[in-house]
Amino acid sequence: MNKHLYIKKDLPFEIYEINILEADEKDLLKISEEMGLALNLEEMLTIKNYFSQKHRNPTDIELQTIGQTWSEHCYHKTFKGLIILPDGKEIDSLFKTFIAKATRELSMPWCISVFEDNAGIIYFEGVYGIAVKVETHNHPSAIEPFGGAATGVGGVIRDVLGVWADPIACTDVLGFGPLDYEFAKLPPGIKHPRYIFRGVVAGIGSYGNNMGIPTVNGAIYFDESYVGNVVVYCGCVGLLPISKYVKNAGTGDHLILVGGRTGRDGIHGVTFASLELTEKSEEVSRPAVQIANPIEEEKLKRAIIAVRDLGLASSITDLGGGGLSSAVGETAYKFKCGASLELDNVPLKYSNIAPWEIYISESQERMLLTVPENNLDKVIRIFMNEDVEATSIGKLTNDGVLKIKYKGFPIAELDIPFLFSPPRFRRTAKFVKLKLKEPFFQEPKDLTKDLLRILSSPNVASKESVVRTYDHEVKGNTVLKPFCGKNNGPSDAAVIKPLDNSWRGIVISCGINPSYGKINVYWMAASAIDEAIRNNVAVGGRRIALLDNFVWGNPEKPDRLGSLVRACVACYRFAKGFRTPFISGKDSLYNESPLGPVTPTLLITAIGVVPDIRKVVSMDLKEAGNLIYIVGRTYAELGGSEYYRIKGFLGKSAPKVRLEEARRSMRTITRAIDKGYVRACHDLSEGGLAVAAAEMALASGHGLEIWLRNVPVAGDLRRNDYILFSESNSRFLVEVPEKYKKAFESTVNGAHHALIGKVRDDGSLIIYGLNGDPVIHAGIEELINSWKKPL
Amino acid sequence: MRCEEIRVCIVRVGGTNCDAETKRSFEDLGVKAFVYHFNEVLQGIDLLDYHILVLPGGFAYGDYVRAGVIFAKNFMARIGKKIMRFVDEGRPMLGICNGFQILVESGLLPGINGVSEHPEAALATNIPIGYRCGWVYLRHENNGKCVFTRLIPKGRVLRIPISHAEGRFLLPTVRGEEILNKLLENDQIVLRYSNENGEYAEGRYPENPNGSFYDIAGICNPEGTVFGLMPHPERAYYGWQLPDWTRMGKPPKYGDGKLIFESVVQYVIRKF
Structure with a gap:
């Protein structure tokens, strides 16, 4: 580290003063990078300005706290920032x-x-x-x-x-x-x-x-x-x-750290998440990955639910990205308080961790509770009985200032409002028009092979x-x-x-x-x-x-x-x-x-x-002889489809959503299920109608026949493969017993629908094309083999 | 004893995670069930105030080292005498999944010559290796010794799910046959993995989901009062828990798991 920027303080533990007051713009960026803050120049200047007014330099723990709180991960700068559009308009x-x-x-x-x-x-x-x-x-x-x-x-x-x-x-x-x-x-x-x-x-x-x-x-x-x-x-x-759901912490409440101990795992997780991955990420960011201990969290969960049921705490938050620095800061900010911490109370996995590391470590299975003085003993006992550590590490105060002490020495003092008002981002957006085109190829005669290939495609399998x-x-x-x-x-x-x-x-x-x-x-x-x-x-x-x-x-x-x-x-x-x-x-x-x-x-x-789980419908076909309906309309939308993918194309006709049609389809499905007409229902997604039909058949072991001629299509859609593999949204396949035919049809009347097939008892999937000849003919075993093979 | 007088003690530690649904199953039968942390048991819960003791599923103390071993050593060292007395009085004890692993590690099962100092069997890593969650068929093998399956006719096929990574029941390679014969002689084999029609899995995956020796899914002690099984009857208690109830029109009221809870409750009603 560069000597004139980092000054080790004369205290019985490791802490540095960062000479931000004398730093020029280049130094500021250097500090941001060397300390892993992931802050940009504007943000560093804001910090410099803040400390200039205080006539002092920040400590490492203060700068790290700001870096964590202002990280993309914690503060969502992009989603909260200003965006300038190409036409000059702004999105606030x-x-x-x-x-x-x-x-x-x-x-x-x-x-x-x-x-x-x-x-x-x-x-x-x-x-x-x-x-x-x-x-x-x-x-x-x-x-x-x-x-x-x-x-x-x-x-x-x-x-x-x-x-x-x-x-x-x-x-x-x-x-x-x-x-x-x-x-x-x-x-x-x-x-x-x-x-x-x-x-x-x-x-x-x-x-x-x-x-x-x-x-x-x-x-x-x-x-x-x-x-x-x-x-x-x-x-x-x-x-x-x-x-x-209690969140009413106030001045004087104890800040109780519960759960696992704090170690050096998970340092700079959030700033790491706010950067691109590079070749060096492995060595630089390895410590950013935390170590999991689910049993600790299982115990933690039991104790927290017990504290909840007895109403002993005034608020709770988890320690995630940013560790204590985020949890304490956000709690204080949310309840318009300050906080005063004794950082040496934090239970550690091992000694020799610098104070700033303790404060931003993302060690897992920890949460922060605020507990009124009167309930403190009761809360700690509940955690003890579950073999979980619970420690008071400080209190909420009424001055709006975050004060941290370590071994009796003050090491940080930051105004909470400053901590939660980072400079706003202004970024420009550009809309890029992609040059894509729709492929053209002859319709294959036998689509069985294509179906089997799609069933084996990793995204469908x-x-x-x-x-x-x-x-x-x-x-x-x-x-x-x-x-x-x-x-x-x-x-x-x-x-x-x-x-x-x-x-x-x-x-x-x-x-x-x-x-x-x-x-x-x-x-x-x-x-x-x-x-x-x-x-x-x-x-x-x-x-x-x-x-x-x-x-x-x-x-x-x-x-x-x-x-x-x-x-x-x-x-x-x-x-x-x-x-x-x-x-x-x-x-x-x-x-x-x-x-x-x-x-x-x-x-x-x-x-x-x-409302009643006994009316829930699964996607496997139930009984031979039942009718198969399609609800929703099929468009020539194969852009990004699995069908194009196996043919080596991307295309440009990504499926759209027509709100009116979609809403009607969904509404009628709900109504038909509630009335008990539906024995099976499956949505059409990757691989379209063909894959949905195949999945319903193979799940059940029953066979299925489909007549493409009946499928409601939009416009001039006259290709079997397009109708089979289009991935148009808002469509369902529905199995309905013959006896409900009329009732079902009148229920779904408002939506595009058609009777397009029936359940067979011979374990084969037969799809008849527009001219009445089979375009797909496969046995269930064949479908299962293709579908289960890849993974 | 009347049904509502029966008290079930379900003991959990950090990592136990099937206690609530186990409690629910017992309570559905009208008995009183209580879940206690092992710390509470140490602090003064008297096991002899209860008629049935249950070690539910989960990952006791994380199952680090070997499944069930830490809790087994812990409770045998600290309340072993109490447990022995509980068992000696003919009070039933049930271990489900992790509970089964604990019963084996503590020497309570198979317990051919009483509680053994060292485990006489093992629940080893699955073959094929890895965690597996799914429904299996189990053939009831017991001739009437096991108090947890007395309401189930011999040969009846049950459907109950498993969910574990260490459930391969093993006997020592050297004396395996001998111990197996002893288990058969004592009527200690309770459940074996089978197919839908009750034909034994004969080690075949996935009917035998973990490679268990002799397709063993559950055994009891020679007295029939201590029972351990890998499958989770509490997950097959109600009809709506079945994997295929949607094929039946509407869910049946109960699943096969209920028979196990019912059997032991009936036993306690008669015995005490």
Whole structure:
């Protein structure tokens, strides 16, 4: 370190004064880089200005605290900043202008707490609410797949605990590079997709299984752009008595640090997540990945729920990105307090950790409670009985100042309001028009081979070998599991029955369409919303709330920011149009590696309810002779489809969402399910009609015949392959017993629908083309073999 | 004894995670069930105030070292005498999944010559290796000794899910056959992995999901009052927990798991 910038203070422990007052602009940037702050010049100048007014230099712990609090990860500068559009117009916060706006305008009475806290909370039934959060953990998983993924799960579970909810289900959506990626093509520092895949899957399973929280829903997606940027989304759903959602801390309350001990693991996790990955990330950022200990969190959970039930604490928050520095700062800020800390009270894994490291360490399984003096002993005893450490590390004060002492010496004094008013970002966005074209090729005569190839495509193929390593049954409340039918077909959504004395269920589903993102991010976002909702509706879900999770490239590059703006516009329009408010979300930006940026990826998680779980519908066919209907219209939309992909094309006709049509389709499905007419229902997504039909058949072991001639299409769509493999949104296949034919048809009357086939008893899938000749003819065994082979 | 007088003690430690649904299953039958942390047991819960003792599923103390071993050593060292007395009085003890692993590690199962100082069997790493969660078929093998399956006819096939990475039941290679014969002679074999029709899995995956010796999924002690099994009956208690209830039109009221809880409750009603 450069001597004149860093001055070791004469104290009985290691602490430096940073000579920011004498630093010029070059020095400031150097300080930011050398200390791993990831702050830009404007931010450094703001800090210099602040300390100039105080006539003193900051200590290392003060600068680190500011760096953490102002990081993209903690403060979401991009979503809160100003964006200048090419036409000169300004967007004042993407978040407020689009995401939160839909929620605000919809103003659903069942939304209890949205965007405010660690997790969104919606009403469930009786005195209960549902809390939901989905996080990303891409950067750590790229460096250390097992630890990165496991701590991703641990972190999102703590988010749910952080609103006093008992975690009852987990979800995970993963994106990897192709597993057969050529080793020789890997740039230095990038790990092979197969290595990352194995580690991430093991990490997810290990955490959820060990904590006893069922992993019930998810997806795995493969894309070249994920080679350098693995995508790991971890979600958690919790249940809480709404009256126990207590957040009323005040001056004098103790700050209680509970859970695991603090070590040097997870230093600079958040600033690391706010940078692009490079060849050096491995050595520089290894310490940024935390170490997981699910059993510690299991114990922590028990104690927290006990404290909640007795109403002994005044607030709670998790220690995630930024560690103590974020948790303490945010707590003080939220309750308009200051905080005074004795940092040496923090229980450590080992000695010789510098104070700044203690303060920003992201060691796992820790949470921060505020507890009134009177309840202190009771709270500590509850934690003791669960074999969990709980330590008072300071108190909330009334002066709005964060004061930290270590071994009796003051080492930090920062005004909380300053800490939470970083300079606003101004960034410019650029809209790039891609030059894409629609391919033309002759329609193949026999489409059976194409179907089998698509069934074997990694994005469509069975994920059973992975999903079976997750415990999806623990707690004994999983009503609709990830698999259904004799041969384990893929369920559209998971259903949980969380209360013993009620039949009401929670429906959990997701939507993700990265390949459309290569063509048009607006329709990619719209499709993800449609897919998440229709998956939910397909099993009987309704009153749906959404969560958004963006995984994007570096927002400082105008084209990446431009596409982010477009996706946000779609989020507003379609969330509002479907009357499905966003209740929580999270963005992970800077997903870039030497191989380039990540494909813009938006995960939409949908949380619905079903009034009576006994009416839930699964996707496997039930009985030979039953009728098969399609609901929704098919367009020539093959851009980004699996069909084009196997032919080596991308195309440009990404599926759109027509709100009116979509809403009608969804509404009629719900009505038909409620009336009991539906024996099976499956949404049409990757691979379109052909794959949906094949999955329904192979799941059940029954056969199926489909008549393409009857399929309602838009415009002049006269090709069998297009009708079969188009991925148009808002469509369902529905199995209806003959006896309900009339009743069903009148129920779905408002939506495009048609009788297009029937269930056979001979275990074969036959699809008749427009001219009446079979274009697909395959046995169930053949379908199963293709579908189960790849993973 | 009347049903509502029966008290079930479910003991948990850090990492136990199936206690709530186990409690729920017992309570559905009208008995009183209580979940206690092992620390509370040490602080003065008297096991002899309870009629049934249950070690539920989970990862006790993280299952670091070897599944179940830490908790087994801990409780045998600290309340071993109490446990022995509990068992000697014919009070039933149940170990589900991790609980089964603990019973084996503590020497309570198979317990051919009473509680053994060292484990006489093992629940080893699955073959194929790895965690697996899924439904299996189990054939009831017991001739009436096991108090947890007395309501189940011999030969009946049950459907209950498993979820574990270490469930491969093993006997010592040297005296394996001899011990197996002893187990058969004592009527200690309770559940074996089978196919839908009740034909033994004969080691074949996935019917035998973990490579267990002799397809063993659950055994009891020679008295039939201590029972350990890898599958989770509490996850097959209600009909809506079944993996295929959507094929049945509407879910049946109960699943096969209930029979296990019901059997032991019936036993306690008669015995005490």
